[in-house]
Amino acid sequence: MSRAEKLTDQILEKLKNSDVRVKREDILKRMRLLVEEFKVPESEAVKTIMNYLVKEYGVPREELFERESPLVKISEIVKPNQWISLKAKVVQLWDSNSPNVSQVGLIGDETGIIKFVIWAKAGMNEVEEGKSYLFKNVVTDSFQGRMQVNIGRTSKIVEISEEINLPPREMEIIGAIVSFQQNSGLIKRCNICKRVLSKGLCHEHGKVEGYDDLRVKAVLDDGLNSYEIILNEENIKELVGMSLEDAIRIAQENLDRNSVLSELKQRLLGRYFAVKGIRGGRYLLVRDISFHKPESKDFEELLEALV
Ligand SMILES: [Zn+2]
Structure with missing residues (x-):
């Protein structure tokens, strides 16, 4: 493969996910002219042709030219x-x-x-x-x-492979679970991609058998802010002593998977919790959650926040 062909393919590689269709012969012809005929330095030739593609084919600039994107925290x-x-x-x-x-x-x-x-x-x-x-x-x-x-x-x-630590300082929030969100309780996930199934269907993989999982997506309110939290099987087991196996048994006994959700709502909704976790926007990544016995000052704060 000639040098011009290699450079051409490097440019086409950048466009492999692009909507814009570019003719290889068109680029190659120009590349040969620049590199072989006019002896333009390779990097200049590549830049010239990328500019041509932006102008003539309407390829978005950012698809061809590397962005200036500094590494940030x-x-x-x-x-x-x-x-x-x-x-x-x-x-x-x-x-x-x-x-x-x-x-x-x-x-x-x-x-x-x-x-x-x-x-x-x-x-x-x-x-x-x-x-x-x-x-x-x-x-x-x-x-x-x-x-x-x-x-x-x-x-x-x-x-x-480098180990990335999460923020060392986690905050503790005391609040009440004020609502449950969709896809809480005994759910089914896709065996291939772990996505939650909707009516037995995976978004990506269609009809799959799926496997059971237990989780709660909820909104926790501390009187000032509300946070979206996810409780996994481990959290739920610690809080209410219900494991995945327990949940499956409850569903079977009642012939209804929703009975798990009802039970969890009964035991968690409206109750106060102390949640240790890391906050990001309106989300709270739960590391530890336990029941909190509200003191009158909590109610006072809640009341104050509401007034
Ligand atoms: Zn899937």
Whole structure:
């Protein structure tokens, strides 16, 4: 393969996820002219042709040219529309309700946690909970007044082995669970991607058998703010002594999976909890949760906040 062909393919590689269709012969012809005929330095030739593609084919600039995206810490993310890179650990994956979204959840570093969205059109490999990655060329965004990072076509995700710690200082919040959100109780997940099934269907993999899981998505209110929290099987077991096996048995005895949800609501809704965790926007990543016996000062604070 000639040098001109190699350089041409390097440029086409950048466009493999692009909507724009570019003819290889067209690029190659120009590349040969520049490199072989006019002896233009290779880097200049590549830049010249990329500029040509932007002008003639309307390829978005950012698909061809690397973004200036400095490595930042999560606490430094305060403005939307900034191109950045960050090293972070995936701390929680949520269910994505939109076919446009591949994955959504929380990532964290030692300075904080933040919501992330990987768009389906980005064509990325999926990230895993507990693993750390370099998220390159991601863009900050503000959604409903909270910062998040969007991962799109021009971003890159590279798994890294370095250990990333979460913020050392966790806060304790005392509040009441004021509501349960969808997909709480005894749920079914896809065997392949772990997404929550909706009417037996996975968003990505269609009809699958699925496996059972127990969790609660809820809103915790401390009188000043409300936080979205997720309680996993372990949290639920510690709080109410119900394991996944118990939940399955309850569902079987009542011939109704919703009976698990009713039972959990009865025991958790409206009750006070002390939650230790890390806050990111309106989300609270639960590390530890226990029942809290409210004192009269809690009610006073709640009342004060309401007035
Ligand atoms: Zn699936």
